[in-house]
Amino acid sequence: MAKVFNDSVMSLPGTDSALTFRRGALDWEATYGIWRRDLKKFFREKSRLWGGIARPILWLIILGSSLKPAISSxxxxxxxxxxxxxxxxxxxxxxxxxxxxxxxISIIWDREFGFLKEVMVAPVPRLSILLGKALGGATQATIQGIITLAFAPLIGLWLNPLVLLGLLGTMFVIAFALTALGIVISSAMTSFEGFGVISNFVVMPMYFLSGAIYPTESAPFWIKPLIYINPLTYGVDALRQVTIGVGVHDFWFDMGVLAVFAVVVLAIALPLFNRE
Amino acid sequence: MLEQNNAPNPALPTPVQPVSSPIIEVAHLVKRYGPLTAVDNISFEVHEGEIFGFLGPNGAGKSTTIKTLCTLVKPSEGQVKVAGFDIMGQSDAVRQQIGIIFQDPTLDSGLTAVENLEFHCMMYHVPRPERSDRIKYVLDLMDLDAHKDRLVKTYSGGMRRRLEIARGLLHRPRILFLDEPTVGLDPQTRNYIWQYVRRLREIHKTTIFMTTHYMDEAEHCDRIAIIDHGVIVALDTPAALKRMVGEDQLELTTSDNTLAARIIEDYYKLSATERDDRLTLQVAEADRFVPALLGELPRLASNLVVNTLQIRKPTLEDVFLKLTGRLIREEDEGKKDERRLNLRKRRRL
Known part of the structure; x- marks a missing residue:
């Protein structure tokens, strides 16, 4: 215990961050800090990487190969x-x-385990926190998407480098919009109890109504509105155009819808996230 | 002003002379949660360099007050200035000036100690070139340097609390808020935490604002506000508060109680009551009275021998009992936790 503390480190004159730092409307260093933390944790949790490998095997190889003979082109x-x-x-x-x-969903997790408080008491604009979260989620999802891309040759799909580059950008935009949606949900939720509800009533319906595994053009009329308001519809359409050149809408129209969706959803998330 | 007639007790922290400018100013603060009034019109000031304590039972409004001062909770009414900034209009400026150690852990246990500290530096814009020095410094200060690269999930409760304090210091706050800093820690660790807090005040002149429901801990404070049902019922130095409930009680047995009682009455002008072979008397400060008494007795009555002597000093628990009519820990633990949980759910933070 008998230590001599040199206080020069803590009391250097004139370098106090509070005095020298000029704050803008956004705080990109905080955004970067939140993004970096999320990615660090992503790479530490190996189970999530394995999920990224298991999913394409299940859906592409097993489901896809089994349904292939039953579905005419x-x-x-x-x-x-x-x-x-x-x-x-x-x-x-x-x-x-x-x-x-x-x-x-990690926002709920962080709230439950207290870490969110450390973020919330920092002198950082709330929007910068949400942007860090959204960019972090988008990056993680894009990395998982890249793992999925590695399965393309297994089904005889050869993607040239230009297509891969295009896919990277497209995946990131889609993932950003979807993470923003996830942020709204987890800002509105107060506990983990609603977690199962989300995956059953949000993720799966969005997936089935997106045209991901079957065409939705011939869907009954009362389902159509759900298809049109589903952001994933535009995401799948964009991805399909980049990979196999087939699609319903214009590619840039899809991107535009996703961008507008992300902005609107983040605007809704902000006051929810900021509640006491 | 309060301690001027007494020599400071060496067992207690040296009282800090209040400086002219208060670093925390609270005027008529009210906070309501729906029909519940958690804080009911309180006003107080904290001076720079002071260790200021909020003492009260769970649910008394301590945490709500500390959260309001930290800009986490918006007051329903009243004015609060922290480090010269208004908590409503200038919350970011306030946040840059304060460090907060919450009652519940707020570390990321999936990161190492250093990573938690780096994250904090980014959130508070600690100048980049200084970061590694400051991180090393706070780790040293809290004796955590040997464990800096371990994941926090492998830390003990005391280490986590120390790391939280270390983290709270990184941006060089002028005020450190500690909400029940030692709750759930064993007595030895609690003592350590207190040593660290005192060291902080000595080295950096950091103002400490803390809440506690441990009476013995409140003794470490320069001044204490006792809060109950959202109202400050008393605010003073621990010594002055204890004087409120009465004087120290002295019990002694001597070879001749009647003679001793007469001497005490004649010489010290104190009334001593004799009961069951023992003398009982009230004195202002037993610590000073007893040595004087024992020194002078042989001169006053050479054949008088003091056999036993016992001092009972009033505690803050007595103060609380007198002010509220209850003991601070009287409430049923289970009920208390339940209420706290409900309140927390409502606050969502």
């Missing part, structure tokens, strides 16, 4: 399309939505 809206190729963008979308929502 003409029912997919275009002739000469292999069913496994058709659902490949859908499997990427599945990976993105799962990882994005899961990473946004």
């Amino acid at each position: 003409s029912s997919l809206g275009s002739t000469g399309i292999d069913y496994t190729h058709y659902i490949f963008p859908g499997v990427i979308a599945l990976t993105l939505i799962f990882t994005s929502i899961q990473s946004a």
Whole structure:
């Protein structure tokens, strides 16, 4: 206990951060800090990486190969399309939505274990915190998406480097929008009790209504509105255009819808997140 | 002003002379949660360099007050200035000036100690070139340097608390808020935490604002506000508060109680009552009275021998009992926790 403390470290004159730091509307260093922490934890949790490998095997190899003989390519809206190729963008979308929502759920986790308080008492704009979370979730989901891409050659889908680059950007935009959605949900939730509800009533319906594993053009009229308000519909459409060149909307229209969705959703999340 | 007639008790921290400018100013603070009034019109000031304590039972409004001062909870009414900034309009400026150690852990147990500290540096914009020095310094100060690269989930409760204090110091706060800093820790660890807190005050002149429901801990404070049902019922130095409930009680047995009683009455002008072979008397400060008495007795009556002597000093528990009519720990533990949980759920933080 008998230590001599040199207080020069803690009392250097004139360098007090409170006096020299000029705060803007956004605090990018805080955003970076939150992003970096989320990624550190992502790479430490090996189980999540394994989930990223198991999902494509299950959906692409097992489901895709089994359904392939039963589904004619003409029912997919275009002739000469292999069913496994058709659902490949859908499997990427599945990976993105799962990882994005899961990473946004960490807000509830952080609240439960107290860490969120450390963030909330810091002199940091709330929007910068949410941006850090959204960018962190988007990055994690994109990494998982890249793992899924590694399965493309197994179903005989060869993607050239330019397509891969395009996919990277597309995946990131989709993942950002989905993480933003996850942030709204976890800002509104107060405990883990609602977790199962989310995965059953948000993630799965969004997935089935997105056109990821079957075309939704021939869906009954009363389901159509749900398809149109589903952001993942546009995500899957964009991914499908980049990977196999088939799609319903214009690619940039899809991207625009996702961007607007992300902004709107973050605007809703902000007051929810900021509650006492 | 309160201690001027007494020599400071060496067992207690040296009282800090109040400086002219208060670092915390609270005026008519009210906080309601729906129909519940958690804090009911309180006003007080804390001076720079002071160790100021909020003492009261669970649910008395301690945590709500500390959260309001830390800008986490918006007051329903009243004015609060911390380090010269208004907690409502200038909350970011306040946050940069304060360090907070919450009652519940707020560390990321999936990160190492150093990673937790680095995160904090980024949130508070500690100048980049100083970061590694400051991290090393606070780890040294809290004796955690040997464990700095371990994941926090492997830490003991006391180590976690020390790490939280270390983290709270990184941005060089002028005020450190400690909400029940030693709750759930064993007595030895509690003592250590107190040593660290005192060291902080000595080295950095940091103002400490703390809440506690441990009476013995409140003794470490320069001044204490006793809070009950959201109201400050008393605010003073621990010594002055204890004087409120009465004087020290002295019990002694001597070879001749009647003679002793007469001497005490004649010479010291104190009334001593004799009962069951023992003399009981009230004195202002037994610590000073007893040596004087024992020194002078042989001169006054050479054949008088003091056989036993016992001092009972009033405790803060007595103060609380007198002010509220209850003991601080009287409430049923289970009920208390339940209420606390409900309150916390409502606050969501």
